Amino acid sequence: MATSQAPHQSPPAEPKPGSTSSIFPLEDVEKQQLEVEVPVDYAARAQWLRAAVLGANDGLLSTASLMMGVGAIRTDVKTMILTGIAGMIAGACSMAIGEFVSVYSQYDIEVAQMDRDGNRDNKKKMEKLPSPWRAAGASAVAFGVGAIVPLLGAAFVRDYKVRLGVVVAVVSLALFGFGALAAVLGKAHPVKSSLRVLLGGWLAMGLTFGLTKLVGSADL
Numbered sequence: 001m002a003t004s005q006a007p008h009q010s011p012p013a014e015p016k017p018g019s020t021s022s023i024f025p026l027e028d029v030e031k032q033q034l035e036v037e038v039p040v041d042y043a044a045r046a047q048w049l050r051a052a053v054l055g056a057n058d059g060l061l062s063t064a065s066l067m068m069g070v071g072a073i074r075t076d077v078k079t080m081i082l083t084g085i086a087g088m089i090a091g092a093c094s095m096a097i098g099e100f101v102s103v104y105s106q107y108d109i110e111v112a113q114m115d116r117d118g119n120r121d122n123k124k125k126m127e128k129l130p131s132p133w134r135a136a137g138a139s140a141v142a143f144g145v146g147a148i149v150p151l152l153g154a155a156f157v158r159d160y161k162v163r164l165g166v167v168v169a170v171v172s173l174a175l176f177g178f179g180a181l182a183a184v185l186g187k188a189h190p191v192k193s194s195l196r197v198l199l200g201g202w203l204a205m206g207l208t209f210g211l212t213k214l215v216g217s218a219d220l
Contacts, residue, residue, distance in 0.1 A: 052138060052142050053142075053178055053181065053182045054142075055095055055099075055138070055139040055140075055141075055142030055143045055146065056142040056143065056145050056146035056178055057146060057175070057178050057197065058091065058095065058143055058146065059088065059091055059092070059095075059142065059143035059144060059145065059146030059147035059148075060146035060147065060149050060150065060171060060174050060175065060178070060201075061146075061171070061175070061200075061201050061204055061205075062087060062091050062147075063084050063087045063088050063091065063146070063147035063150050063151065064084075064149075064150040064167060064171040064201075064205055065204050065205050065208040066083050066084060066086075066087040066208070067080050067081075067083055067084045067087075067150055067151075067154060067167060068164065068167065068168075068205045068208055068209045068212075069208040069209060069211075069212035070083040070212070071160075071163070071164055071167075071209070072208075072209045072210075072212040072213040072216060073212060073213065073216035073217075075160040077154065077155070077157070077158060077163065080154055080163070081151065081154060081155055084147065084150060084151045084154070085151065087147065088143070088144060088147035088148070088151070091143050091147065092139075092140040092141075092143040092144050092147070093140070095139040095140055095142075095143045096136040096137065096139050096140035096143075097136070098139075099132075099135045099136050099138075099139040100132045100133070100135065100136035102135075103130045103131070103132040103135040103136070104132040106130055107129055107130055107131075107132060110129055110130075111129070114126075146174070146178075149170055149171060149174045150167050150170065150171050152170075153166045153167045153169070153170035153171070154166065154167050168205065171201060171205070172198060172201065172202070175194075175197050175198045175201040176194045176197070176198050177194075178197060179193045179194035179195070179196065179197030179198065180193065180194045182197075
């Protein structure tokens with residue numbers, strides 16, 4: 001008696017080596033590629049952030065402290081404003097020159113290292129080098145932006161005591177804002193950073209006002 005044989009079934013085809021579809025469907029691979037996040041280099045961001053925030057903070061605090069110091073012994077608005085303008089111009093020049101010298105030194109060091117490595121002709125690496133002129137200009141502008149805050153606060157107030165209070169108020173708000181901005185962009189704690197900057201500003205203005213008042217009242 002003849003037995004019936006089951007039809008022969010061919011084994012499933014093995015995936016070709018190197019084929020992406022053999023491991024994941026094409027749609028899944030595309031989704032995974034889209035979900036990949038590019039990491040943010042916060043260390044590189046901190047380089048320009050440091051110059052901008054420090055320049056604005058220095059302009060704000062040094063100009064306000066000068067105005068408070070002169071305001072401790074002179075009550076007229078003209079003297080206070082002229083002091084602030086002089087401080088703004090001198091501070092912006094000082095910041096620009098200091099940043100130019102600092103960044104140019106870094107530029108020379110990196111260029112010398114590229115010469116030793118034989119990469120001086122690499123245009124991409126040369127483009128990544130810091131620019132002393134840009135750094136100087138950014139520092140000067142940032143200082144001026146910070147310095148204009150106390151000047152605007154005092155320019156339109158005639159009463160002596162009210163003027164001092166307005167300067168302290170607007171400078172405090174600006175200090176808190178600068179501290180929060182630096183913290184948010186640098187992924188740090190905003191409240192701690194803001195309070196640290198604010199307390200430092202109050203200390204600087206208070207010391208300048210008190211010591212100038214003390215020296216001005218002494219018989220020299």
